[in-house]
Amino acid sequence: MIKPTLFRFAHLQILLCFLVFNSVLNAQNESFLYGDAMPDAPELSARGTYKIGVRTMDFVNKGQADVLNSKNGIDPIYDRPLKVEVWYPALLANGATESVTYNEVMGTAHDTLRPLTPITFKGRASRDAAPLTTDGPFPLLVVAHGYVGSRYLMTYLTENLASKGYVVVAIDHTDSTFKDASPFPSTLVNRAKDISFVLNQMANLGKAKDKNFLSGLVDSENIGIIGYSMGGYGVLNVAGAGYSDGLVGFFSGMSGGSKAIAELAMSNPKFPKVDPRIKAVVAFAPWGMERGVWDAEGLKGLKVPTFFVAGNQDDISGYEKGIKAIYTGAVNADRYLLTYKNARHNVAPNPPPIESLKPGLHIDEYYRYAEPSWDERKINNVNQHFLTAFLGIHLKQKDYSKFLEVQENSNEKDWIGFKPRSSTGMELLHEKPTP
Template sequence: MTLTVAVNTTAQTPGDAFVTGDPLPNAPELAARGTYAVGVRTMTVVHKGQVDVLHTKEGKHPLYDRPLTLEIWYPARVAANKPAIIQYESVFGRANDPKRPLIPFTFPGRASRDAEPDNSGGAYPLVIVSHGYPGSRLLLTYLTENLASKGYVVVAIDHTESTYRDLAAFPSTLLNRPLDDLFVLNEMARLGAKAGNTFLAGLLNADNTALIGYSMGGYGVLNTTGAGFSPQAMTLFGKVSGGSTALEPRTMASPAYKPTLDPRIKAVVAFAPWGMVDGVWDAAGLAGLTLPMLFVAGSKDDISGYEKGVKAIYDGAVNADRYMLTYENARHNVAPNPPPAASLLPGAPADDYNHYAEPAWNERRINNINQHFVTAFLGVHLKKLDYASYLNVPETDDRGAWKGFKPRTSVGLEMRHAKP
């Protein structure tokens, strides 16, 4: 069921209007966009012969070809007199849920569709972005555009059976998140090779990759990079998947797991990663995290949990050089774009507004702070920039000591740092 709501966003978004991701007057320093114009293209790739966990019968796993739609932002050549405004098309709601029908909407961004790539910077670092459950590849455009403007190729995945449009049972998401991440990395390496025949040829360096994940995306990127699942995760998966054991190769105890850890991945950003409260990881699994990590959390997260959730992951990742940014009194929505205008219209379910909104924070403010700290973190680990002082700040900032923040604007934030 699809409910169509007409929203005239085009008339509201001239080049000088505020667009999702633009810096507010109190934005921290590194939230500002970089020097590159931004292009964006859509691509579909197919992961063939994957386990169809949603149709497992009597312990037998049929296989299927798994399509993944990707949105790719990249440094581009755009004429100075050509407005870099795009209208993204998305939906909110829930597939197959008549109480939360799919509502299409558009929203503006600062990118140029199908623009010519700018190869002047050589092969740019690669960033792969994984959304929540449900979500979409367009959930974090404030961040994806921002990073592309700073010289990254950014690839956001529509995880099949986990988006608003095609939401399916949870076992698919539990199984496929890390598998999708690794497949997309391999596809980007193939397509980005200098001998390739797509716009990506020679544009990206897959040997210098970061993963960014939100909620179930955070769950996936942690497993992709060393946090093998626990025996309790296998029990949980078996219960929700009718006894399937398809998750076993992603457990810490499996001999098949560690060989999948990919040295091309250099850093990880995990926004509100799900799973710890449900026992998805134990101490041995978290100890497998060795890459530099930035965790972002709300202190009142009631989906992933805080003290027994995200903070417990941070505390347990004892072999990683790790940071944790906490938004005090925020709940789970510390990563997405602000609520779309269509979610404010009469008839739009309140739950769909709340899927994006933070009750105690301005979402645009959160976006700017995330841009700042992710820029610093990836700048250090993928570009070798001298940005460490933006990260190595006092745990709280009552005296205006956080580098890059205007006076009186770091209230409500905490930054922790721990080394192996």
């Protein structure tokens, strides 16, 4: 029989051990920020040598079709606001640190089961730091989130790439963020248009002779576009993959929007007008192929080098008849397909925020970010590695080809740049343009 005093002493020891462990765990969580390298992170995922700044900007795309307020098949015209976040190589003042707090929300607007809840998380950037102009100009990267999402959805990537000498701008797509989620037609019509508009705004500011902070910082002749899910749907169109007449027909049966989407269809004689400044495309889990958004002719319009990323269990965009079918059909592009085996759709976002772990929340708050079979931090590091290689080749003329010239199945042999035994569960395909 255990004496009561001995039991209480043992109980106190257990409680003390738990408190110490919990304190250590919290300290580790505070020191590890989104995008930091895990012990098995591949070589090119390491943060670059540039200190980075971050700023918020507001743009207005005037004279756009307001498809959500159409009447009798006529779209009213409105000025479309777009908030963006810009990360850039910076010159930090003495004593300044790369530390920033991002203000975000969980939940979805107008969803009573998932009400909007403010959250914050930290990043490695300096708010409103002075730009570093002595080493510029730097290639421009435009980043588009999914439906729903925000400009802060992939800070692990935007910060990392900026530290390697890029100006990175991520868009809050109006009607498509956590805070203002609206009916889907607005996202279908506006995603590609938003990307093109922000790209041009950033390029123009970079060339301007006034004293805006981007002046002289942006290399507008070397641009990459990056999109996730509906962002992938958008960047592929901007890069030349015209939408199908089936998508146009879908809008024709609605109250409006058909003219606006028809401008982006492959059958439009004025499409495609691919911006020659776009030298590289990254499409994470692009949505639409299973819904008839593209046909064979539309996919032939994609000629810009493209890096696709997918999970072979994607139940949102689809894999064999979705993402992989886009990769296979884009016969005129030099293209790669990185596949995470047993991953679903979340191959692009930050790890789940700590607030999503609280009991009682809708599980989709966690699964908006998490993968059931993968550590999201591992996926983040692998994405950093491969995008550094791919974008470095096409936008910086870096000799990173060896990191992409690996055997298809990562289980057969350690991939170049990966630590021993760390590159399992992936596949990397590569197809060159059809002669």
